[in-house]
Amino acid sequence: MTTESKLNSPEMEEFYNDLAGMNMDALWHHNFPSQTAAEKSAPYQPCRWLWKDIEPMIWRAGDLVQPGPESHRRVIQLKNPGLAPMPGATHTLVLALQLVYPGEVAPSHRHTPTAIRFMLKGKTVTMVDGEPITMNPGDLVLTPNWTWHGHTNETNEPAIWIDNLDVPIVGALKAGIHEDFPEGLDPSTKMPDESFRRFGSGHLRPIKSKKAELISPLHSYPWEQTHQALHELASVEADAFDDVALEYTNPTTGGHVLPTLACQIQMIRPGVHTKAHKHSSSAVFHVYKGSGHVIVDGVKIAWKEGDFFSLPPWCNHEFVNDSNSEELVLYSSTDQPVFEALGLWHELAYEKNGGHQEVVATYEERYG
Ligand code: GTQ
Ligand code: FE2
Numbered sequence: 001m002t003t004e005s006k007l008n009s010p011e012m013e014e015f016y017n018d019l020a021g022m023n024m025d026a027l028w029h030h031n032f033p034s035q036t037a038a039e040k041s042a043p044y045q046p047c048r049w050l051w052k053d054i055e056p057m058i059w060r061a062g063d064l065v066q067p068g069p070e071s072h073r074r075v076i077q078l079k080n081p082g083l084a085p086m087p088g089a090t091h092t093l094v095l096a097l098q099l100v101y102p103g104e105v106a107p108s109h110r111h112t113p114t115a116i117r118f119m120l121k122g123k124t125v126t127m128v129d130g131e132p133i134t135m136n137p138g139d140l141v142l143t144p145n146w147t148w149h150g151h152t153n154e155t156n157e158p159a160i161w162i163d164n165l166d167v168p169i170v171g172a173l174k175a176g177i178h179e180d181f182p183e184g185l186d187p188s189t190k191m192p193d194e195s196f197r198r199f200g201s202g203h204l205r206p207i208k209s210k211k212a213e214l215i216s217p218l219h220s221y222p223w224e225q226t227h228q229a230l231h232e233l234a235s236v237e238a239d240a241f242d243d244v245a246l247e248y249t250n251p252t253t254g255g256h257v258l259p260t261l262a263c264q265i266q267m268i269r270p271g272v273h274t275k276a277h278k279h280s281s282s283a284v285f286h287v288y289k290g291s292g293h294v295i296v297d298g299v300k301i302a303w304k305e306g307d308f309f310s311l312p313p314w315c316n317h318e319f320v321n322d323s324n325s326e327e328l329v330l331y332s333s334t335d336q337p338v339f340e341a342l343g344l345w346h347e348l349a350y351e352k353n354g355g356h357q358e359v360v361a362t363y364e365e366r367y368g
Helices: 010-021 051-064 167-172 194-199 223-234 336-341 363-367
Strands: 047-049 075-077 094-100 105-111 115-121 124-128 131-135 140-143 149-152 159-165 178-180 244-247 262-268 277-279 283-289 292-296 299-303 308-311 317-321 328-334 347-349
Touching: 047 051, 051 075, 051 094, 094 149, 115 328, 124 140, 131 194, 223 244, 223 262, 262 317, 277 317, 299 363, 317 328
Parallel strands: none
Antiparallel strands: 047 308, 075 094, 094 159, 105 149, 105 178, 115 140, 115 159, 124 131, 124 149, 244 262, 262 328, 277 347, 283 308, 283 328, 292 299, 292 317
Protein backbone atom coordinates (compact mmCIF):
# COMPACT_ATOMS: atom_id res chain seq x y z
CA MET A 1 0.00 0.00 0.00
CA THR A 2 1.40 3.40 -0.91
CA THR A 3 0.16 6.59 0.61
CA GLU A 4 0.82 10.05 -0.73
CA SER A 5 3.54 11.98 1.19
CA LYS A 6 2.24 14.86 3.27
CA LEU A 7 5.73 16.33 3.78
CA ASN A 8 5.09 19.36 1.58
CA SER A 9 1.38 19.70 2.25
CA PRO A 10 -0.40 22.76 3.65
CA GLU A 11 -1.40 20.63 6.68
CA MET A 12 2.30 20.05 7.43
CA GLU A 13 3.04 23.80 7.21
CA GLU A 14 0.17 24.39 9.60
CA PHE A 15 1.51 21.64 11.90
CA TYR A 16 5.00 23.29 11.95
CA ASN A 17 3.44 26.66 12.74
CA ASP A 18 1.31 25.23 15.53
CA LEU A 19 4.34 23.47 17.01
CA ALA A 20 6.39 26.67 16.89
CA GLY A 21 3.61 28.51 18.69
CA MET A 22 3.98 26.04 21.57
CA ASN A 23 7.83 26.04 21.66
CA MET A 24 8.07 22.66 19.95
CA ASP A 25 9.50 21.43 16.67
CA ALA A 26 9.55 18.32 14.47
CA LEU A 27 12.92 16.61 13.92
CA TRP A 28 12.20 16.01 10.23
CA HIS A 29 11.56 19.74 9.72
CA HIS A 30 15.35 20.29 9.54
CA ASN A 31 18.29 18.62 7.86
CA PHE A 32 19.82 15.92 9.99
CA PRO A 33 23.64 16.33 10.21
CA SER A 34 25.04 13.68 7.92
CA GLN A 35 28.77 14.18 7.50
CA THR A 36 31.06 11.17 7.63
CA ALA A 37 34.51 11.54 9.21
CA ALA A 38 36.00 11.66 5.70
CA GLU A 39 33.68 14.53 4.73
CA LYS A 40 34.36 16.56 7.88
CA SER A 41 36.37 19.69 7.17
CA ALA A 42 37.80 22.56 9.18
CA PRO A 43 35.03 24.77 10.64
CA TYR A 44 37.32 27.84 10.64
CA GLN A 45 40.77 28.87 9.44
CA PRO A 46 44.13 27.98 10.95
CA CYS A 47 46.16 30.96 12.14
CA ARG A 48 49.86 31.73 12.46
CA TRP A 49 51.50 34.41 14.62
CA LEU A 50 55.15 35.37 14.06
CA TRP A 51 57.42 36.09 17.02
CA LYS A 52 58.75 39.16 15.22
CA ASP A 53 55.19 40.59 15.40
CA ILE A 54 54.40 39.36 18.90
CA GLU A 55 57.54 40.44 20.74
CA PRO A 56 57.28 44.23 20.18
CA MET A 57 53.64 44.06 21.37
CA ILE A 58 54.74 42.37 24.59
CA TRP A 59 57.23 45.18 25.29
CA ARG A 60 54.60 47.82 24.46
CA ALA A 61 52.22 46.13 26.91
CA GLY A 62 55.07 46.32 29.43
CA ASP A 63 55.15 50.12 29.05
CA LEU A 64 51.38 50.54 29.17
CA VAL A 65 50.06 48.40 32.01
CA GLN A 66 51.10 46.92 35.34
CA PRO A 67 49.93 43.59 36.75
CA GLY A 68 47.81 43.95 39.87
CA PRO A 69 45.15 46.62 40.28
CA GLU A 70 45.54 47.84 36.65
CA SER A 71 45.11 44.40 35.12
CA HIS A 72 44.84 40.92 36.63
CA ARG A 73 47.62 39.87 34.33
CA ARG A 74 49.81 41.56 31.68
CA VAL A 75 48.76 39.19 28.94
CA ILE A 76 48.53 39.44 25.16
CA GLN A 77 46.08 36.96 23.61
CA LEU A 78 46.61 35.39 20.18
CA LYS A 79 43.15 35.47 18.60
CA ASN A 80 42.18 33.45 15.55
CA PRO A 81 40.29 35.84 13.19
CA GLY A 82 38.20 32.87 12.06
CA LEU A 83 36.57 32.88 15.50
CA ALA A 84 36.05 36.63 16.02
CA PRO A 85 34.81 38.04 18.35
CA MET A 86 35.72 35.02 20.52
CA PRO A 87 39.09 35.27 22.31
CA GLY A 88 40.40 31.81 21.41
CA ALA A 89 43.17 30.58 19.14
CA THR A 90 40.85 27.61 18.53
CA HIS A 91 37.18 27.26 19.56
CA THR A 92 38.28 25.56 22.81
CA LEU A 93 41.76 26.95 23.55
CA VAL A 94 43.02 30.33 24.64
CA LEU A 95 46.65 31.02 23.77
CA ALA A 96 48.45 33.98 25.29
CA LEU A 97 51.79 35.44 26.33
CA GLN A 98 52.47 36.90 29.75
CA LEU A 99 55.19 39.36 30.78
CA VAL A 100 56.35 39.93 34.37
CA TYR A 101 59.13 42.47 35.00
CA PRO A 102 61.70 42.17 37.80
CA GLY A 103 60.16 43.09 41.14
CA GLU A 104 56.58 42.74 39.92
CA VAL A 105 53.89 40.55 41.45
CA ALA A 106 50.91 39.25 39.49
CA PRO A 107 48.65 38.77 42.55
CA SER A 108 47.06 35.44 43.41
CA HIS A 109 43.60 34.44 42.37
CA ARG A 110 41.78 31.25 41.51
CA HIS A 111 39.29 30.38 38.81
CA THR A 112 37.55 27.42 37.23
CA PRO A 113 39.41 27.68 33.92
CA THR A 114 42.69 25.77 34.00
CA ALA A 115 46.02 27.11 32.77
CA ILE A 116 49.22 25.50 31.54
CA ARG A 117 52.37 27.61 31.31
CA PHE A 118 55.34 26.98 29.05
CA MET A 119 58.29 29.19 30.00
CA LEU A 120 60.08 31.08 27.24
CA LYS A 121 62.42 33.72 28.66
CA GLY A 122 63.80 34.62 32.09
CA LYS A 123 62.86 33.05 35.39
CA THR A 124 59.85 33.41 37.67
CA VAL A 125 58.24 31.78 40.63
CA THR A 126 54.60 30.79 40.25
CA MET A 127 52.76 29.97 43.47
CA VAL A 128 50.35 27.05 42.99
CA ASP A 129 48.22 26.49 46.12
CA GLY A 130 51.11 27.57 48.31
CA GLU A 131 53.77 25.65 46.38
CA PRO A 132 56.47 27.99 45.02
CA ILE A 133 57.39 26.64 41.59
CA THR A 134 60.43 27.95 39.75
CA MET A 135 59.91 28.34 36.00
CA ASN A 136 62.96 28.35 33.72
CA PRO A 137 62.91 28.31 29.90
CA GLY A 138 61.34 25.11 28.53
CA ASP A 139 59.69 24.22 31.86
CA LEU A 140 56.01 23.39 31.89
CA VAL A 141 53.88 24.35 34.92
CA LEU A 142 50.25 23.46 35.66
CA THR A 143 47.84 25.71 37.51
CA PRO A 144 44.87 23.34 37.73
CA ASN A 145 41.32 24.62 37.97
CA TRP A 146 40.50 26.34 41.30
CA THR A 147 44.11 26.35 42.59
CA TRP A 148 45.32 29.69 43.99
CA HIS A 149 48.06 31.04 41.76
CA GLY A 150 50.15 34.17 41.28
CA HIS A 151 53.51 35.04 39.76
CA THR A 152 56.63 36.91 40.90
CA ASN A 153 59.90 37.78 39.25
CA GLU A 154 62.77 38.14 41.69
CA THR A 155 65.50 38.28 39.04
CA ASN A 156 66.97 41.17 37.04
CA GLU A 157 65.53 40.01 33.70
CA PRO A 158 61.98 40.22 32.33
CA ALA A 159 60.12 36.92 32.23
CA ILE A 160 57.86 35.80 29.36
CA TRP A 161 55.85 32.63 29.09
CA ILE A 162 53.00 31.00 27.17
CA ASP A 163 49.58 30.60 28.79
CA ASN A 164 47.25 27.87 27.49
CA LEU A 165 43.75 28.00 28.96
CA ASP A 166 40.48 26.11 28.53
CA VAL A 167 38.37 29.28 28.94
CA PRO A 168 36.04 28.59 25.96
CA ILE A 169 35.24 25.09 27.28
CA VAL A 170 34.45 26.37 30.77
CA GLY A 171 32.49 29.23 29.17
CA ALA A 172 30.40 26.85 27.05
CA LEU A 173 29.46 25.02 30.26
CA LYS A 174 28.64 28.36 31.99
CA ALA A 175 31.02 27.23 34.74
CA GLY A 176 33.25 30.31 35.00
CA ILE A 177 33.98 31.35 38.61
CA HIS A 178 36.77 33.72 39.68
CA GLU A 179 38.02 34.77 43.12
CA ASP A 180 40.83 37.19 44.01
CA PHE A 181 43.16 36.47 46.91
CA PRO A 182 42.84 39.33 49.44
CA GLU A 183 46.28 40.75 48.74
CA GLY A 184 49.46 39.91 46.82
CA LEU A 185 50.67 36.34 46.49
CA ASP A 186 49.04 33.57 48.51
CA PRO A 187 51.55 32.54 51.21
CA SER A 188 54.00 29.74 50.70
CA THR A 189 52.76 26.70 52.65
CA LYS A 190 54.78 24.02 50.84
CA MET A 191 58.41 23.31 50.01
CA PRO A 192 59.67 24.92 46.80
CA ASP A 193 58.80 22.54 43.92
CA GLU A 194 57.25 20.13 46.44
CA SER A 195 55.11 18.31 43.87
CA PHE A 196 58.22 17.62 41.80
CA ARG A 197 60.00 16.28 44.88
CA ARG A 198 57.13 13.82 45.35
CA PHE A 199 56.28 12.84 41.79
CA GLY A 200 59.02 14.24 39.56
CA SER A 201 60.64 10.95 38.62
CA GLY A 202 57.51 10.08 36.65
CA HIS A 203 57.75 6.35 37.31
CA LEU A 204 58.27 6.18 41.10
CA ARG A 205 55.18 7.00 43.19
CA PRO A 206 55.20 7.73 46.94
CA ILE A 207 53.60 4.60 48.41
CA LYS A 208 50.79 6.30 50.32
CA SER A 209 49.78 8.66 47.49
CA LYS A 210 46.38 8.22 45.89
CA LYS A 211 46.18 6.30 42.66
CA ALA A 212 44.49 7.68 39.55
CA GLU A 213 43.94 11.31 40.49
CA LEU A 214 41.80 13.29 38.04
CA ILE A 215 44.26 16.19 38.05
CA SER A 216 48.00 15.65 37.99
CA PRO A 217 49.51 16.07 41.49
CA LEU A 218 52.78 16.91 39.72
CA HIS A 219 52.78 20.61 38.83
CA SER A 220 56.15 21.17 37.18
CA TYR A 221 57.91 19.44 34.30
CA PRO A 222 61.47 20.77 33.95
CA TRP A 223 62.98 21.21 30.50
CA GLU A 224 66.14 19.23 31.24
CA GLN A 225 64.08 16.07 31.86
CA THR A 226 61.80 16.73 28.88
CA HIS A 227 64.72 17.29 26.52
CA GLN A 228 66.52 14.17 27.66
CA ALA A 229 63.36 12.06 27.30
CA LEU A 230 62.88 13.35 23.72
CA HIS A 231 66.36 12.27 22.74
CA GLU A 232 66.05 8.89 24.46
CA LEU A 233 62.82 8.25 22.55
CA ALA A 234 64.37 9.44 19.28
CA SER A 235 66.91 6.65 19.58
CA VAL A 236 64.21 3.97 19.48
CA GLU A 237 60.99 5.07 17.76
CA ALA A 238 59.06 7.74 15.90
CA ASP A 239 55.41 8.28 15.02
CA ALA A 240 54.21 8.55 11.41
CA PHE A 241 52.16 11.72 12.11
CA ASP A 242 54.13 13.43 14.90
CA ASP A 243 57.66 12.02 14.57
CA VAL A 244 59.31 11.91 18.02
CA ALA A 245 56.51 12.99 20.35
CA LEU A 246 55.95 12.79 24.10
CA GLU A 247 52.88 13.70 26.07
CA TYR A 248 53.31 15.30 29.50
CA THR A 249 51.47 12.93 31.87
CA ASN A 250 49.69 12.76 35.18
CA PRO A 251 52.09 10.39 37.02
CA THR A 252 49.21 8.69 38.89
CA THR A 253 47.48 7.58 35.68
CA GLY A 254 49.99 7.87 32.85
CA GLY A 255 47.20 9.81 31.09
CA HIS A 256 46.58 13.46 30.30
CA VAL A 257 47.78 16.03 32.83
CA LEU A 258 44.35 17.62 33.19
CA PRO A 259 40.72 16.71 32.44
CA THR A 260 40.37 19.42 29.78
CA LEU A 261 43.88 20.02 28.46
CA ALA A 262 46.75 17.86 27.31
CA CYS A 263 50.15 18.98 26.16
CA GLN A 264 53.06 17.52 24.30
CA ILE A 265 56.58 18.14 23.19
CA GLN A 266 57.73 16.80 19.87
CA MET A 267 60.85 16.77 17.80
CA ILE A 268 60.64 16.67 14.04
CA ARG A 269 64.10 15.33 13.32
CA PRO A 270 66.32 16.94 10.64
CA GLY A 271 64.91 16.29 7.16
CA VAL A 272 61.79 14.49 8.43
CA HIS A 273 58.43 15.01 6.68
CA THR A 274 55.55 13.34 8.58
CA LYS A 275 52.37 11.88 7.11
CA ALA A 276 49.09 13.81 7.27
CA HIS A 277 46.04 13.06 9.40
CA LYS A 278 43.06 14.91 10.84
CA HIS A 279 41.15 14.54 14.09
CA SER A 280 38.34 15.94 16.20
CA SER A 281 40.60 17.78 18.64
CA SER A 282 42.13 21.19 18.02
CA ALA A 283 45.58 22.33 19.11
CA VAL A 284 47.94 25.26 19.47
CA PHE A 285 51.64 24.97 18.64
CA HIS A 286 54.81 26.90 19.45
CA VAL A 287 58.15 26.48 17.70
CA TYR A 288 60.52 26.15 20.64
CA LYS A 289 63.58 25.41 18.51
CA GLY A 290 64.41 25.18 14.81
CA SER A 291 62.37 25.99 11.75
CA GLY A 292 60.24 24.26 9.18
CA HIS A 293 56.68 24.25 7.94
CA VAL A 294 53.33 22.62 8.46
CA ILE A 295 50.94 21.82 5.61
CA VAL A 296 47.32 22.36 6.66
CA ASP A 297 44.61 21.40 4.19
CA GLY A 298 47.06 22.04 1.34
CA VAL A 299 48.27 25.40 2.68
CA LYS A 300 51.99 25.66 3.45
CA ILE A 301 52.59 27.52 6.69
CA ALA A 302 56.26 28.34 7.28
CA TRP A 303 57.44 28.91 10.82
CA LYS A 304 60.61 29.69 12.72
CA GLU A 305 61.73 29.66 16.31
CA GLY A 306 59.29 31.62 18.48
CA ASP A 307 56.32 31.44 16.08
CA PHE A 308 52.86 30.13 16.98
CA PHE A 309 50.17 28.31 15.06
CA SER A 310 46.61 27.17 15.82
CA LEU A 311 45.17 24.01 14.29
CA PRO A 312 41.37 23.83 13.99
CA PRO A 313 39.66 20.44 14.22
CA TRP A 314 39.35 18.25 11.12
CA CYS A 315 42.27 19.80 9.17
CA ASN A 316 44.68 17.47 7.48
CA HIS A 317 48.12 18.43 8.74
CA GLU A 318 51.69 17.22 8.30
CA PHE A 319 54.97 18.55 9.70
CA VAL A 320 58.23 19.22 7.85
CA ASN A 321 61.66 20.05 9.24
CA ASP A 322 63.32 22.11 6.48
CA SER A 323 66.80 21.67 7.95
CA ASN A 324 69.01 18.64 7.42
CA SER A 325 71.05 19.34 10.55
CA GLU A 326 68.92 21.15 13.17
CA GLU A 327 66.05 19.61 15.10
CA LEU A 328 62.60 21.24 15.05
CA VAL A 329 61.05 21.18 18.53
CA LEU A 330 57.35 21.95 18.92
CA TYR A 331 55.42 22.51 22.13
CA SER A 332 51.65 22.06 21.82
CA SER A 333 48.49 21.99 23.88
CA THR A 334 45.20 20.34 22.91
CA ASP A 335 41.60 19.76 24.01
CA GLN A 336 41.90 16.02 23.28
CA PRO A 337 41.09 14.91 26.89
CA VAL A 338 37.58 16.36 26.54
CA PHE A 339 36.91 14.37 23.38
CA GLU A 340 38.25 11.17 24.93
CA ALA A 341 36.31 11.61 28.17
CA LEU A 342 33.09 12.02 26.18
CA GLY A 343 33.88 9.21 23.74
CA LEU A 344 34.02 11.69 20.85
CA TRP A 345 37.60 11.23 19.69
CA HIS A 346 38.03 10.41 16.00
CA GLU A 347 41.16 10.36 13.90
CA LEU A 348 41.58 9.74 10.19
CA ALA A 349 44.81 9.20 8.27
CA TYR A 350 45.22 10.96 4.93
CA GLU A 351 45.41 8.07 2.48
CA LYS A 352 46.14 9.68 -0.88
CA ASN A 353 49.60 10.20 -2.35
CA GLY A 354 51.46 8.15 0.28
CA GLY A 355 49.94 10.26 3.09
CA HIS A 356 51.20 13.61 1.79
CA GLN A 357 48.99 16.49 0.70
CA GLU A 358 49.58 18.53 -2.41
CA VAL A 359 50.56 22.12 -1.55
CA VAL A 360 48.09 24.45 -3.29
CA ALA A 361 48.92 27.78 -1.62
CA THR A 362 51.13 29.42 0.98
CA TYR A 363 49.71 30.94 4.17
CA GLU A 364 50.45 34.43 2.81
CA GLU A 365 48.57 33.73 -0.46
CA ARG A 366 45.56 32.24 1.31
CA TYR A 367 45.22 34.40 4.40
CA GLY A 368 47.27 37.52 3.60
O1 GTQ B 1 48.34 33.82 34.86
O2 GTQ B 1 46.62 33.57 36.14
O3 GTQ B 1 46.66 34.30 30.26
O4 GTQ B 1 44.25 34.12 35.14
C1 GTQ B 1 44.70 34.48 31.57
C2 GTQ B 1 44.10 34.42 32.81
C3 GTQ B 1 46.82 34.07 32.61
C4 GTQ B 1 47.11 33.79 35.03
C5 GTQ B 1 46.06 34.29 31.47
C6 GTQ B 1 44.86 34.19 33.95
C7 GTQ B 1 46.23 34.03 33.84
FE1 FE2 C 1 44.85 32.92 36.58
